[in-house]
Amino acid sequence: MTAGYKDIATPTRTREIIEKYGFHLKKSLGQNFLTDINILHNIIDVAELTKEKAVIEVGPGIGALTEQLARAAGKVMALEIDQRLLPILEETLAPYDNITVVHGDVLKLDVPALIKEHLEGYESVSVVANLPYYVTTPILMGLLESGIKLDKIVVMIQKEVAERIAAKPGTKDYGSLSVAAQFYAEARVEMIVPASVFVPRPNVDSAVIKLAIRKEPVVAVKDEALFFRVVKASFAQRRKTLQNNLVTNLFGKDRKELATQALERAGIEPNRRGETLSLQEFATLANTIYDFMNENR
Numbered sequence: 001m002t003a004g005y006k007d008i009a010t011p012t013r014t015r016e017i018i019e020k021y022g023f024h025l026k027k028s029l030g031q032n033f034l035t036d037i038n039i040l041h042n043i044i045d046v047a048e049l050t051k052e053k054a055v056i057e058v059g060p061g062i063g064a065l066t067e068q069l070a071r072a073a074g075k076v077m078a079l080e081i082d083q084r085l086l087p088i089l090e091e092t093l094a095p096y097d098n099i100t101v102v103h104g105d106v107l108k109l110d111v112p113a114l115i116k117e118h119l120e121g122y123e124s125v126s127v128v129a130n131l132p133y134y135v136t137t138p139i140l141m142g143l144l145e146s147g148i149k150l151d152k153i154v155v156m157i158q159k160e161v162a163e164r165i166a167a168k169p170g171t172k173d174y175g176s177l178s179v180a181a182q183f184y185a186e187a188r189v190e191m192i193v194p195a196s197v198f199v200p201r202p203n204v205d206s207a208v209i210k211l212a213i214r215k216e217p218v219v220a221v222k223d224e225a226l227f228f229r230v231v232k233a234s235f236a237q238r239r240k241t242l243q244n245n246l247v248t249n250l251f252g253k254d255r256k257e258l259a260t261q262a263l264e265r266a267g268i269e270p271n272r273r274g275e276t277l278s279l280q281e282f283a284t285l286a287n288t289i290y291d292f293m294n295e296n297r
């Protein structure tokens, strides 16, 4: 704790702040504030911040995580959609001179331009946040697909989504989200967090997930858009075989033969299910289909 300042992240202080401003939490904006300092400290440890590094926070709320980030990192840029929180943040974060709060929707803001404006010159940029759960997947996939050079993404999200993101082939949680996220990053569930540490309590348990962004692609893919189409098609109906899913959702019924031939050439058994394929196998399959489509135009 910085000398003389109470942590925001306690149930008492959180309630005090909410009452002082007569703030009504909006469920529709995923406003569940963290009130457990130990969990925040764990998040900071996982993020491995230093004063040479910068960090982006999505949704600072009343600033509980933001102040911990400001103590650990060189600079914090916090993006908050709810205008009513801005005067509150101005007061709660007043002791810190290394935080910029930007008002806006993370899905609409020009994040690369904001990084250039506020975070240039730092060794790396990570995203650390307790995400609003109603937009977890669009925020994460948006960041991963954006091409923004990030070091890590360390976020609190619904437990169930965290498990899907980090799932390994052959498990029930493994799906197109696992493949898409693991294409860009190494994913690990760091801790499970009970609903009781939030005000108000969400209806689901939460988890902190770490996505260590890959510096080099883990698999060589000839056409990224096609790779993702193949992955999506392969998981479209989980109980169907890979061949049937590819016929129905990619090649079309009148080109069934092509699906069979492509799988054969890729060395993948047509009766397997999408959920058993590794990232490498999806890459091999997508690259084979790419060559195949070019030959059979």
Ligand code: SAM
Residues within 6 Å of the ligand: 029, 030, 031, 032, 033, 034, 035, 058, 059, 060, 061, 062, 063, 064, 065, 066, 079, 080, 081, 082, 085, 104, 105, 106, 107, 129, 130, 131, 132, 133, 135
């Ligand atoms: N960081 C705080 C904490 O840990 O206590 C608050 C986390 S709360 C789960 C999510 C925050 O994200 C809220 O402050 C909410 O207003 C904000 N938010 C919701 N949708 C957003 C969006 N599209 N862009 C930016 N912030 C958003």
